[in-house]
Amino acid sequence: MSTQTAIFESAGDLSAENRTNLRNLLIAIADTKLLLGYHYGEWTFGPPQIEAAIACCSLCQSELGHVRLLHGLLNKHCDEDPDRLVCDRAPEEFANIPFLDSGIANWAGLVAANYVVDFAVTTLLYSLKDSAFQPLHMSLEKMLQEERYHVHHGKGWFRTLALKNEDTRTALGVACARALQDVAEWFGPPEESAERQLLEAGVKQEGSSSALARVFAEIGNSADELQVEVGLHKSNDEWALVEETAWQDWDSRSRRVRQSQPDQDILYHLRGNKNEVFKLS
């Protein structure tokens, strides 16, 4: 719920606390999309069908475009250098959903990244769609339009693997259960202070708990229909994790409870370190 009273044309119109809160949130979204783009790109070769390979290529292009747009906002309104965000940060500074930290071992993992992780980020973006921070509001309509196809793809493959055989259904469940745990961690604890401030200013329109409930409902209902065990249970018409997150060590900047970070070799490839000599200034 928002108590929005003002429209913010630039981050300079926000309070100092909310400038930092907004910056941290945008970086977390951009980091997740950057890592999603990397993994989709990696899976441009190797999926079970050529159509899925082409889809991964397209999903990668889409996510990297969104990163470019978000980095532009961070550059203009939060004085962040996009090159620094990609190339000059320590791994522990990345605030992506942890599921993307390491290589995705099999197609079930990629489907979990697509259906659970990608959908979760999109759900969070919906909570910013009518943001009082106008530059963000004016950017999200197109981004969300494009994301509709991502979830269709993820949901289609979730269904395909769930129905193929017991092995694929089990692998899918294991991957999605881990992805859901990591998504819950990234959304953060209820009533977290940075989020409360963003909600009060109208920068966000929906709290993380409510957005996470919508993610759980989407995945939980699909899993229930197709008998995939994804680590969710239903109680009083609401889906929740079987294993609840312990929040005492949650860090609002990295959006993690654990000491974890993207693998160095992923960052090495993602940053194009081996092509340093070819970089354009």
Add this chain to the structure above:
Amino acid sequence: MVTTDQVWDALARVNDPEYPLSVVDLGMVYGVGVNHKDIQIEMTFTAIGCPAIDMIIADVRDEVGKIPEVQGVNVDVVWSPAWTKACITDKGRQILQYYGVGL
């Protein structure tokens, strides 16, 4: 004195790199402003991840910059309202259908 018609005519000569139709017929140009010798163009793209954004902007600047007396061309990229197929002009639809693109 530069006119908006001259600017629209110049933009109609800037083609999309993938299909043989202009950014105007694709419905990517949302507005044109003329302030003496400085031109302001508001445009969008069909996809946020379009790899040709910089190239198309360069083509726009180049083509509009050829209009006599024009000194500056500023291109403002916007994402709202979001581009959809509904933005394509009737002429653009005919061209795409001629080349077998379903709409």
